[in-house]
Amino acid sequence: MKKLSTAVLLLGAILVAAQESEEKGKQIEDIIIVGNRNVKRTKLETPVPVDVINIDKIQRSSPQMTAQDLLNYVIPSFNAVRQSASDGTEHIDPVTLRGMGPDQVLVLLNGKRRHSTSLVNYQNTVGNGSVGTDLSAIPVIAIDRIEVLRDGAAAQYGSDAIAGVINIILKKNAGASASLTYGLTGRNDGDTYQAGANYGTTLGKTDSYINLSLQLSHRGKTTRTQNHDLDIFGNNFAYAFADDPAAARAADDEKIKEKGLTRDDFNFQIGDAQIRQGQLFFNAEYPFNDHFKLYSFGGFSIKEGKGFGFRRLPSETSNVVSSIYPNGFQANLASQVYDVSYAVGAKYNVNNWFFDLSNTFGSNTFNYNVDNTNNASLGAKSPTSFYAGAHSFLQNTINLDVSKNINQFNIAFGGEFRFEQYQIKAGDEASYTQYDINGNVATEGSTVLGAGGSQSFIGFSPNNALTKDRHSTAVYADVSYDLDKKLNIDAAARFENYSDFGNTLNGKLAVRYEFVKNYAVRAAVGTGFRAPSLQQQYFNNSYADISTSGSGIVTKGIFRNDSDAARILGFDKLKQETSINASAGFTLKPAKGLFITVDGYWIKVKNRIVITSNITDPRLDQFKVESGRFFANAIDTETKGVDVVVSYDWVLGNGKLNINLAGNYTETKITDFHFRKTWEHHKMNSLDRIRSTSLKHCLPKQKHH
Numbered sequence: 001m002k003k004l005s006t007a008v009l010l011l012g013a014i015l016v017a018a019q020e021s022e023e024k025g026k027q028i029e030d031i032i033i034v035g036n037r038n039v040k041r042t043k044l045e046t047p048v049p050v051d052v053i054n055i056d057k058i059q060r061s062s063p064q065m066t067a068q069d070l071l072n073y074v075i076p077s078f079n080a081v082r083q084s085a086s087d088g089t090e091h092i093d094p095v096t097l098r099g100m101g102p103d104q105v106l107v108l109l110n111g112k113r114r115h116s117t118s119l120v121n122y123q124n125t126v127g128n129g130s131v132g133t134d135l136s137a138i139p140v141i142a143i144d145r146i147e148v149l150r151d152g153a154a155a156q157y158g159s160d161a162i163a164g165v166i167n168i169i170l171k172k173n174a175g176a177s178a179s180l181t182y183g184l185t186g187r188n189d190g191d192t193y194q195a196g197a198n199y200g201t202t203l204g205k206t207d208s209y210i211n212l213s214l215q216l217s218h219r220g221k222t223t224r225t226q227n228h229d230l231d232i233f234g235n236n237f238a239y240a241f242a243d244d245p246a247a248a249r250a251a252d253d254e255k256i257k258e259k260g261l262t263r264d265d266f267n268f269q270i271g272d273a274q275i276r277q278g279q280l281f282f283n284a285e286y287p288f289n290d291h292f293k294l295y296s297f298g299g300f301s302i303k304e305g306k307g308f309g310f311r312r313l314p315s316e317t318s319n320v321v322s323s324i325y326p327n328g329f330q331a332n333l334a335s336q337v338y339d340v341s342y343a344v345g346a347k348y349n350v351n352n353w354f355f356d357l358s359n360t361f362g363s364n365t366f367n368y369n370v371d372n373t374n375n376a377s378l379g380a381k382s383p384t385s386f387y388a389g390a391h392s393f394l395q396n397t398i399n400l401d402v403s404k405n406i407n408q409f410n411i412a413f414g415g416e417f418r419f420e421q422y423q424i425k426a427g428d429e430a431s432y433t434q435y436d437i438n439g440n441v442a443t444e445g446s447t448v449l450g451a452g453g454s455q456s457f458i459g460f461s462p463n464n465a466l467t468k469d470r471h472s473t474a475v476y477a478d479v480s481y482d483l484d485k486k487l488n489i490d491a492a493a494r495f496e497n498y499s500d501f502g503n504t505l506n507g508k509l510a511v512r513y514e515f516v517k518n519y520a521v522r523a524a525v526g527t528g529f530r531a532p533s534l535q536q537q538y539f540n541n542s543y544a545d546i547s548t549s550g551s552g553i554v555t556k557g558i559f560r561n562d563s564d565a566a567r568i569l570g571f572d573k574l575k576q577e578t579s580i581n582a583s584a585g586f587t588l589k590p591a592k593g594l595f596i597t598v599d600g601y602w603i604k605v606k607n608r609i610v611i612t613s614n615i616t617d618p619r620l621d622q623f624k625v626e627s628g629r630f631f632a633n634a635i636d637t638e639t640k641g642v643d644v645v646v647s648y649d650w651v652l653g654n655g656k657l658n659i660n661l662a663g664n665y666t667e668t669k670i671t672d673f674h675f676r677k678t679w680e681h682h683k684m685n686s687l688d689r690i691r692s693t694s695l696k697h698c699l700p701k702q703k704h705h
Helices: 017-023 056-059 067-074 247-256 376-379 532-538 564-569 617-624 677-698
Strands: 001-011 050-054 079-080 095-099 105-109 142-148 166-169 175-183 193-203 210-221 276-286 292-308 332-350 353-370 385-406 409-425 466-483 488-497 502-518 519-530 543-548 554-555 578-589 594-613 631-652 653-671
Touching: 001 385, 050 056, 050 067, 056 067, 056 142, 067 142, 142 409, 332 554, 385 532, 409 532, 488 519, 564 617
Parallel strands: 105 166
Antiparallel strands: 001 653, 050 142, 079 095, 142 166, 175 193, 193 210, 210 276, 276 292, 292 332, 332 353, 353 385, 385 409, 409 466, 466 488, 488 502, 502 519, 519 578, 543 554, 578 594, 594 631, 631 653
């Protein structure tokens, strides 16, 4: 996969003199939090590339609905691609950095690990087989700035930080603000509107604060459809498959005319899903004295989505109950996604020793409802709406961070304990069951009217339902050395133990050297890892269905990595992905207000986890499984690329003009496959789709702004 992206941004126009005076110099004085602990550096002084995104500045020039929309707009190596007709994935956008997977970028909120979603992307979309973080759950109006560390950082932050780290900093300012935005696509659909309010005040003591944010938003669906050549009422899949294509089309035209309809009535709804969202966030801190303070932050988000499955045409007699839907139907997938997070902690400093003890909790619950559909095996008795079940994920992290500055050295060390839990909950019986002609659960030899379960999205059954958890413990240490802002050296190491797969040890070394004033080179090398998520280990949606031959009831779908079906095919238990990261670049400030950074990178990932396409094998017959998909550490990949960022601040009259030019080139290739000899013959069948879809075609080759 090759990707070339460029972005040109004109940020800010003519501002009043007071605003210009207030912001003057802020571009180079922003202190970076991500990538170090208690080291006061600006973004040009870091030994690895870090972007600092001023939210207020972006929102004044080009308002964005969500954090991922904003990052997609300003950082070429970042991508958030909306999906269509892809089940839950069209309700939570997968995001990527530097061409890596959604689960290979770590998200922090105020420097604390953010929980991932409970959703697995499995519909051959961006990040196929991965689990990401829902950035849209954090309201834009609550964000002060976003720091994007574009370098591997697993030795500092642990699992997932292979491509980099996104640190979202919440507002803590006093005062009130509000925003109202509206937008529409060039085709007069996809209307968006958002209303937000932010209020901050002190808590009666110097340096204390509480900041509250409320945001409501709506994104309308988009429609990018056209007439198709599928056989609407006939017995052919498409006209091209008919003995006489012209006659088949004419027969459909006559039938459509008799019903007083047009071909437009049988089009597929293709486009963005409708999304409605409400969010309430807070950020607070209270110092008891010069040495001790308490802090807390978090929020609640509810998202309701309405997506669309593929249309069922009236010719699909095994899927459509004609007495209910004589013209077929296109099912709606309605989601309710609840996201809750909060953190509480205490900071203490004495004799330049800084202590930070915190507990961070987060959970994500995804509920599925399917409307405008049927269970064809129930015939005319079928409901048209189903509760199809839910999945949820929670994470609780306890951190202790200690740091001290000693002359030009800063030392830091600490520990982490993390607990994770994943659940799948069953839906209504009719959402997953196939019934016989008498309305009983179909068994071997039963006579059935049609396919079972809710069409478009078959619900989770009790066989899919589960509750699984794990815990991990980590210790880390890092040392930073700064010599008059000319030589910067960072070294870090981290050891982690997971209850489900064992230990991992990672390290990193980064160096920056300013050989002439305002001209510096920088480089870094490190190892990283990503633990297999609970979702990847235990997600399953297998269901009973009529066999392709029509000879009986079989099981199909996605199977757990530890299932009998996976075992008989020789799939190994999932283990961690491991990586080696290397980067090198330079920074320069050739003129006042002009900043240039160029950074090249190379990332090698071993044992990358992917989900296969459907595998059929005679060995599955003993479990009455016709075909299945499985998660596996199946490939090694290599990613290389370069980032270029040019920023220029120009005082223009009583205001300031900020111009940014940014570009990214990324190339990813598969370097090796990992297959047991017992299923080597499935290699091309099971992973070519992953290579062509997930790694080549799902990310844009060019972006222009």
